[in-house]
Amino acid sequence: MEEDLSSSAAPAMHRFTCNICGAPCESDHLDRERSSCAACGSSVRERWIIHALSTGLFGPSLPLREMPVRREIRGIGMSDSPRLADGLAAHFSYTNTFFHTEPRLDIVTTTNEALYDFIITSEVFEHVGPPVQAAFNNLARLLKPDGVAVFTVPWGYQPATIEHFPDLHDWNVVELRSGYVLLNRTADGRLETHENLVFHGGPGSTLEMRIFAHASLMEHFRIAGFTTIQMAEDYPAWGIAEVPWSRGFLLRKGAA
Numbered sequence: 001m002e003e004d005l006s007s008s009a010a011p012a013m014h015r016f017t018c019n020i021c022g023a024p025c026e027s028d029h030l031d032r033e034r035s036s037c038a039a040c041g042s043s044v045r046e047r048w049i050i051h052a053l054s055t056g057l058f059g060p061s062l063p064l065r066e067m068p069v070r071r072e073i074r075g076i077g078m079s080d081s082p083r084l085a086d087g088l089a090a091h092f093s094y095t096n097t098f099f100h101t102e103p104r105l106d107i108v109t110t111t112n113e114a115l116y117d118f119i120i121t122s123e124v125f126e127h128v129g130p131p132v133q134a135a136f137n138n139l140a141r142l143l144k145p146d147g148v149a150v151f152t153v154p155w156g157y158q159p160a161t162i163e164h165f166p167d168l169h170d171w172n173v174v175e176l177r178s179g180y181v182l183l184n185r186t187a188d189g190r191l192e193t194h195e196n197l198v199f200h201g202g203p204g205s206t207l208e209m210r211i212f213a214h215a216s217l218m219e220h221f222r223i224a225g226f227t228t229i230q231m232a233e234d235y236p237a238w239g240i241a242e243v244p245w246s247r248g249f250l251l252r253k254g255a256a
Helices: 044-058 082-091 132-142 214-224
Strands: 014-017 024-027 070-078 092-097 116-122 143-152 170-176 179-185 191-194 210-213 226-231 249-253
Touching: 044 082, 044 116, 044 143, 044 249, 070 082, 082 092, 116 132, 132 143, 132 214, 210 214, 214 226, 214 249
Parallel strands: 070 092, 070 116, 116 143
Antiparallel strands: 014 024, 143 249, 170 179, 179 191, 226 249
């Protein structure tokens, strides 16, 4: 009787160069968020961000260390990891911004316009308060004509975006002995209580507001004025390959 060894076969080994730190790497498990570079700890998503930014700004996919020093190129990140932020600041006029601490940026309420050649917003828009279209509009408004945005959120192919709190108005997250709850007073005066909250980065930190649908994202991008929308593709040389993940988008604002 022939033995079926398919379930015990060794997983395929991925060999690549990390485009953030330059280290040669190998991993038997590439994952959107899991570290797969033993040297700097980068994930598939982080390596794709650098790949997308390089192709958006320069055309070819350059590793971070080989990008030209161009101080006239202005950009911002939105809570980027230090391994990205430090390298970007060494090459461009780049600032890493935050919602809760300086330098602050509230993408829903900002009124600034046409300041940046690039913006990186990775795993942010699923957390911003409604109306979420305002955040997309401001993302485009902050870019110079022909500027690029490197954009990632968790998304799926369900018919529409799943809004966890569709009537959010006057609200707060409260920690009880039994766990966290969201209390909301709707615009028409109703009091809502939401339990079983989902946080990214640990309990009580960053609340998940929604799970985007692909079709909804395309409409948000179109309304905001992005004219080129390119979804992430595999790039095995940088260890961006063969994994199921909510792929990012390289967006370009229409020229004036």
